[in-house]
Amino acid sequence: xxxxxxxxxxxxxxxxxxxxxxxxxxxxxxxxxxxxxxxxxxxxxxxxxxxxxxxxxxxxxxxxxxxxxxxxxxxxxxxxxxxxxxxxxxxxxxxxxxxxxxxxxxxxxxxxxxxxxxxxxxxxxxxxxxxxxxxxxxxxxxxxxxxxxxxxxxxxxxxxxxxxxxxxxxxxxxxxxxxxxxxxxxxxxxxxxxxxxxxxxxxxxxxxxxxxxxxxxxxxxxxxxxxxxxxxxxxxxxxxxxxxxxxxxxxxxxxxxxxxxxxxxxxxxxxxxxxxxxxxxxxxxxxxxxxxxxxxxxxxxxxxxxxxxxxxxxxxxxxxxxxxxxxxxxxxxxxxxxxxxxxxxxxxxxxxxxxxxxxxxxxxxxxxxxxxxxxxxxxxxxxxxxxxxxxxxxxxxxxxxxxxxxxxxxxxxxxxxxxxxxxxxxxxxxxx
Numbered sequence: 014x015x016x017x018x019x020x021x022x023x024x025x026x027x028x029x030x031x032x033x034x035x036x037x038x039x040x041x042x043x044x045x046x047x048x049x050x051x052x053x054x055x056x057x058x059x060x061x062x063x064x065x066x067x068x069x070x071x072x073x074x075x076x077x078x079x080x081x082x083x084x085x086x087x088x089x090x091x092x093x094x095x096x097x098x099x100x101x102x103x104x105x106x107x108x109x110x111x112x113x114x115x116x117x118x119x120x121x122x123x124x125x126x127x128x129x130x131x132x133x134x135x136x137x138x139x140x141x142x143x144x145x146x147x148x149x150x151x152x153x154x155x156x157x158x159x160x161x162x163x164x165x166x167x168x169x170x171x172x173x174x175x176x177x178x179x180x181x182x183x184x185x186x187x188x189x190x191x192x193x194x195x196x197x198x199x200x201x202x203x204x205x206x207x208x209x210x211x212x213x214x215x216x217x218x219x220x221x222x223x224x225x226x227x228x229x230x231x232x233x234x235x236x237x238x239x240x241x242x243x244x245x246x247x248x249x250x251x252x253x254x255x256x257x258x259x260x261x262x263x264x265x266x267x268x269x270x271x272x273x274x275x276x277x278x279x280x281x282x283x284x285x286x287x288x289x290x291x292x293x294x295x296x297x298x299x300x301x302x303x304x305x306x307x308x309x310x311x312x313x314x315x316x317x318x319x320x321x322x323x324x325x326x327x328x329x330x331x332x333x334x335x336x337x338x339x340x341x342x343x344x345x346x347x348x349x350x351x352x353x354x355x356x357x358x359x360x361x362x363x364x365x366x367x368x369x370x371x372x373x374x375x376x377x378x379x380x381x382x383x384x385x386x387x388x389x390x391x392x393x394x395x396x397x398x399x400x401x402x403x404x405x406x407x408x409x410x411x412x413x414x415x416x417x418x419x420x421x422x423x424x425x426x427x428x429x430x431x432x433x434x435x436x437x438x439x440x441x442x443x444x445x
Contacts (some may be wrong), residue, residue: 017183025324032252038140044445051084054085054086054345055088055089056087056088056089056114056345056348057089057091057112057114058076058088058089058112058114058352059090059098059101059112059115060072060093060115060116061093061098062116062192062210064092068365071304073085074364075365076090078401079352086348086351088164096442099118099121100128101131102115102117102121102125104167106125111342112167113341113348113349113352114338114352115339116166117336117337117338117339118336119334119335119336120395121155122397123157123398123400123439124401124439125339126157126242126397127242127399127440129342131163132340132350134162134163134164134340134350135159138152138161141354143354143357146374147371148165148392149394150389150390151168151371151389152165152335154333154335155334155335155397157242158240159278163337164338164340164354164356164357165335165337165338165371166336166366166371167336167366167369168333168335168371168385168392169302169303169335169336169369170302170318170369170386171300171301171323171332171388172301172321172323173188173298173299173321173324173385174290174297174299174304174319174320175296175318175321176296176314177317177318177319178317179206179293180198181315182205183201183296185198185202191324191325192325192326195210195297198297199211199274199296199297203272208293209294209295210273210275210295210297211273211274211298212286212289212290212298213265213279213281214281215279215281215412215415215416216280216282216408217282219282220282220408221400221403221408223262223332224407224411225332225395226299226323226330226331227261228258228327229331230328231260232257232327234246234254235398235403237242238396240267242441243434243441243442244396244443245436245443247429248425248426248429248434249426249429250445255429258425258429261425262410262411262421262424262425264326265414266415266418266421270330276277278418279296279416286298286300287300287304287401290306291310291315292302292311298414299332301385302369302381303369304318305368320384322387322391323388329391332392332393333389333394334394338353338356356373357371367382368385369382369385373389399439402435403431405436406428410424410427
């Protein structure tokens with residue numbers, strides 16, 4: 014079809030009008046579509062939530078709210094297990110294509126830092142308005158040589174969970190405040206109820222976390238920092254440290270010999286430990302706030318559960334599991350910081366992490382929030398070293414005492430040497 018001169022003029026006007034309309038944003042500002050597309054940054058975010066649980070849906074809604082407030086940033090979420098995430102991160106970092114932000118475990122901090130993958134957040138955090146709202150030890154636990162290398166996402170603080178009715182049946186009015194009391198109470202509980210008083214893990218990641226708690230309570234450093242990312246274990250050169258570590262391993266031996274733990278439970282992992290406590294099969298355990306998830310499943314056996322501070326050794330301490338938000342080096346560091354710091358905002362934390370937030374101003378209203386929050390100040394976390402083989406050696410040390418019945422001092426000496434061997438293999442061993 015051939016257009017007249019007048020028709021061609023009208024067509025030019027229509028094309029011009031269309032181009033103008035396409036360049037106008039919803040707010041009325043004239044921004045070419047090509048420029049808007051170029052300005053849009055997509056952040057790749059790896060998470061490990063369980064899609065079937067409410068907190069996952071809340072997190073997804075909050076991420077949508079973030080995108081609405083930051084139209085120049087889109088969040089591409091990939092969900093996977095922690096185990097799969099670790100392996101995928103190592104592969105992606107080696108290939109030069111890490112995500113922008115991810116969930117993670119504090120046990121990965123030393124490894125990821127040594128790989129040079131993490132963004133240094135120190136300068137960004139200096140004037141961060143939310144900084145003072147976070148527990149100081151949550152931030153210091155993610156700091157290496159004075160540099161903040163991750164943000165705290167949520168906390169796995171450990172307390173002494175106990176079945177109050179079971180203690181009452183044994184004539185015990187209050188939970189034990191020392192490990193000697195716990196061993197003595199366990200004997201009374203077994204005598205009156207036929208059930209064991211306590212449980213420990215000797216399998217899975219729970220085992221090294223539990224023994225590390227006892228080490229912190231008895232002033233036993235796993236590895237001492239020597240600067241520049243170097244560490245060393247001194248148990249075999251420091252007699253006092255060796256004696257205190259021997260006491261820690263000796264406690265495992267005592268609990269087994271005195272009947273505080275069941276002989277057939279010496280190879281339990283976290284599943285057996287958690288589920289059997291939830292079912293009321295034993296009286297006390299060192300555990301975290303996630304145990305509230307068992308209440309709907311086992312309402313009768315969980316109704317008498319109470320929370321107390323961990324029993325003491327030399328001092329009050331507990332394991333302070335800091336699940337980090339890792340920010341990786343890349344071309345979108347500014348936007349990645351904006352998103353990562355949003356995950357620590359009061360708005361996000363109050364909605365998604367009310368019972369285990371690293372913020373002092375976000376606490377659950379029931380005992381699962383308030384009682385664990387009281388323990389935050391005594392929390393201690395692993396040093397920032399590569400913990401893969403060290404965790405396995407800690408687990409083996411427990412097995413040597415409980416299963417092989419080896420002498421605790423001999424095991425302590427072996428473990429100190431094994432830790433230094435692990436540090437040497439990871440390139441983190443300091444000079445003697």
